[in-house]
Amino acid sequence: MPTPLPADALASRLAEVYLVVGPLYRKVARVVERDEPVMGMSTGVRAVLDQLQRDGDVTVPAIAAEQDLSRQFVQRMVHEARDAGFADLVDNPQHRRSSLVRLTPRGSEAIAAVTAREHRLMGRVAGDLTDADVDTTLRVLRCMIEGLDDVERSAT
CATH class of the missing domain: 1.20.5 (Single alpha-helices involved in coiled-coils or other helix-helix interfaces)
Incomplete structure (x- = not known):
């Protein structure tokens, strides 16, 4: 089994990871945003729909915590998803003031199509x-x- 790196060496190597992750994230965001007219959703809405597909009905605070985003931003994305017919807000039996966000059938179809497209693109990675x-x-x-x-x- 390989030996773990000492703290200084680990810090240097992980800094290299950050140097790659930033451009990768921005490139993915550009591809998604460029194709937004085809997909019919922004990167933020896509992230909300993806989480709803994985986790089922959840609250805005739960989405924000899972994705490490502000509640306000997530709330805007949820409203955008609702306005597009991708999601609904429904009563939460656990909490009167925090509605559950639910994927609609149209939202399920949309995120399935986006995910399938992304899988095709990722399949091209050499x-x-x-x-x-x-x-x-x-x-x-x-x-x-x-x-x-x-x-x-x-x-x-």
Whole structure:
């Protein structure tokens, strides 16, 4: 088993990851936004619909927490999704003032089409990547998120 990196070396290598993740995120956002007329939704609405598809009915605060976004931004995206007929707000039996966001049949169709398109695009990625490569990448990114969560918690 490989030896874990010392803190200084780890910091340098993870800084390299940040240098790649930023441009990757912006490139994906540009592709999604460029294709918004085809898809019929913004990047923010797409993220909300994707979470609803995965998790079922959830509240705006739950979406915001899961995606590390402000509640106000998520609320705007939910209203945008509702106005497009992709989502509905329904009563929440657990909390009177925090409605549940529910995917509509039209929203289910829309996110399924967007996801299928994205899968076709991601299938073009070169590099002879293995399942283990992807597992390692996900592990590294999740560790980075957890580490930054710890930093945020200690700062408050």
